[in-house]
Amino acid sequence: MIIRRAEVVRPSEITPYGAYLNRRQLIAAGTALSLGSLLARTVRADTLAAAKSLLSTDEEPTALKYVTSYNNYYEFGTGKSDPSQNAHTLTTKPWTLKVDGLVAKPADYALDDFIKPFALEQRIYRHRCVEGWSMVIPWIGFPLAGVIKRAQPQGNAKFVAFETLKRPSQMPGQRGLFQPLDWPYVEGLRLDEAVHPLTILAVGLYDQDLPNQNGAPLRLVVPWKYGFKSIKSIVRISLVAEMPPTSWNKQNPNEYGFYSNVNPEVDHPRWSQKTERKIGEGGLFAQRHPTLPFNGYADQVANLYAGMDLRKFF
Ligand SMILES: Nc1nc2c(c(=O)[nH]1)N[C@H]1C(S)=C(S)[C@@H](COP(=O)(O)O)O[C@H]1N2
Ligand SMILES: [Mo]
Secondary structure, eight states: OOBOSOOOOOGGGOEEHHHHHHHHHHHHHHTTSHHHHHHHHHSOTTOOOOOBOTTSBOSOOOOHHHHTTSOOOGGGOSSTTHHHHHGGGOOOSSOEEEEEESBSSOEEEEHHHHHTTSEEEEEEEEEEOTTSEEEEEEEEEEEHHHHHHHHOBOTTOOEEEEEEOOOTTTOGGGSSSOOSSOSSOEEEEEHHHHTSTTOEEEEEETTEEOOGGGTTTOEEEOTTBOGGGSOOSEEEEEEESSOOOOHHHHHOTTTOOSSOBOOTTSOBTTBOOSEEEETTOOSTTOOOEEOOGGGGTHHHHGGGGTTOOTTTOO
């Protein structure tokens, strides 16, 4: 058993995003006041606290330095250290987010207004890249389901499409001769996958706002799928009727399917998916670990794919 089955956090354990914003304003305003500076000393202004969800794994999280320095974010380069070196130049304030498509309530939100109604939780999730490495990351976020419910999907909405920012002036990977992907980066989920309780939008990790290299200010996290489904720096969420295009599938449809569920039985055409290397487990002799079906979340999500041939729908 990797994660506990219960799907609820006690409401008393949750920091509503509004309260978090208020506390930040209090701390900011408080720097001029004596009581405020006392507060500021005990609570760092950049501290983002949220109670741990029971949907968390009890495995030890990967050290913060690896989570923030070993990244895939091709808008900032294809090397693992490129995002941590280049992504600081991205401006994430102000940030607007479009919710549109087959919904009764389409809207353009300022990020804070987008998040405000939702309760933040810590979700410690396993994270498996299609390249064969893995981490355990303590995200801070909230279920995507609430966002979709608020938009009021129409009956013909069957998929959710996501889009990353396209801003070549601040994203060096979107300039120059070698373009590894079409921009903007796009991803998609079936509607039932999108509203599954494990699917979250993350705004932080450990106790801080999401670092730019991890997809600030808002990224998707779908822990039973290969990492590339978890699209970063989202600017648009659209409800659609047909399966939407996805970046890696467009780049190489033989290697990357729409579903991309973690599956040790379906090899990537160029390598096995049976095992993984845990980032941070150092040394030449660190052994690889078996990869689990649905990345260890089979009890929670296997029923979404009942009757589907997962070799065909990889
Ligand atoms: N916009 C965008 N999102 C992206 C990517 C990317 O290149 N661009 N890389 C994906 C891949 S391959 C992985 S493994 C995860 C990595 O997330 P992390 O750097 O926070 O570990 O982000 C995914 N989301
Ligand atoms: Mo990945």
